[in-house]
Amino acid sequence: MTKPTSIARLNSRALIAVSGEDWRTFLQGLITQDVESLAPGELRFGALLTPQGRLMYDMFLIGREDGAWLDVEAAGREALILRLSMYRLRAKVKIEADETPVFAAFGSDLGAGWLADPRLPGLGWRGYGVDASTNADEAAYDAHRLALGVPGPADWAGETTYPIEANFDLLNGIDFKKGCFVGQETTSRMKRRGQIKSRMLPLAFEGGAPASGAEVLNGELRAGEVLSGAQGRAMALVRLDRIGGDLTADGRKVRAETPGWFATAAGA
Known part of the structure; x- marks a missing residue:
């Protein structure tokens, strides 16, 4: 082995x-x-x-x-x-x-x-x-997961996030053919309409992570919110139509990244 x-x-x-x-x-x-x-x-x-x-x-x-x-x-x-x-x-x-x-x-x-x-x-x-x-240790595993752009439980704490925003549909976390489950109606409707405005994507930057909850800005426009993070990389819930161009969080330059698996699964 x-x-x-x-x-x-x-x-x-x-x-x-x-x-x-x-x-x-x-x-x-x-x-x-x-x-x-x-x-x-x-x-x-x-x-x-x-x-x-x-x-x-x-x-x-x-x-x-x-x-x-x-x-x-x-x-x-x-x-x-x-x-x-x-x-x-x-x-x-x-x-x-x-x-x-x-x-x-x-x-x-x-x-x-x-x-x-x-x-x-x-x-x-x-x-x-x-x-x-x-x-x-577990920190090494979390760094590995974050490097791949996969969100984790710290990113959806508080019952405020829809599973499609957390990419559960792209990570084999939802079976849309199985029939009813708790919350199925809203989840299926979001997928069926195919117009998902916000999703979780990784941010890259220099130094430590911006504070959780920090706004991601595209110029003066709100582009999203920082969730969890570590040195040089964080997860954020971002508006997909506002991640191009120059982004900042906590007054620092950040860059939204689209992992290869995300682009393939989302059809981007």
């Missing part, structure tokens, strides 16, 4: 185990991803939305023989368990925390037990309960 370039334990992520006779139909009616066809050992990306169609929780679904794991943000796990329990009603479903660790790997190919990240091949793999020796 070729040794991977980097393996990091993702302490910001945690698992929820969903099982029971009705687990598939229960999740199928709630989340953006198809669950009916999820096979054991398969990994998919999705989300739970508000009824108004805004992002509440992102998640990876891992098919298991007796149900599924949900790979979710650790800080929101208990709240998500409560939310799912509210929807349970009479469904024969068991929902509980699972302490199996979550790992991410990026670099060379990996052997058995690792699952390819369904969002984008360049992101690498995710591992659940694998026998792994870490040689990187």
Whole structure:
């Protein structure tokens, strides 16, 4: 087996185990991803939305023989368990925390037990309960993700973002053929109209990241808002019709970048 370039334990992520006779139909009616066809050992990306169609929780679904794991943000796990329990009603479903660790790997190919990240091949793999020796930290993984222009949970905190604005439709996070899910009407309407004004794109600049919430300006016109960031790079929610020309944030020059995967998936 070729040794991977980097393996990091993702302490910001945690698992929820969903099982029971009705687990598939229960999740199928709630989340953006198809669950009916999820096979054991398969990994998919999705989300739970508000009824108004805004992002509440992102998640990876891992098919298991007796149900599924949900790979979710650790800080929101208990709240998500409560939310799912509210929807349970009479469904024969068991929902509980699972302490199996979550790992991410990026670099060379990996052997058995690792699952390819369904969002984008360049992101690498995710591992659940694998026998792994870490040689990187979560900050290194986040820098890798940000270098590819892929947004993360820090960019949609607060239930203000639509999943299409966060590029879930371009990163295999929404199955538009599966039928109803919470927030489906608004999500499908945005996609159907095909006129999406704002999306998350990376910004490049010199030095530290502008403050979260800082305005991105095109001259005197508001072009967007900085979300999360690190040295030399940040994610921003930007108006696609205003990212050409000279941009600034916090009074500094920034440059909006269009990753190759984005241009291909969006048909740009």
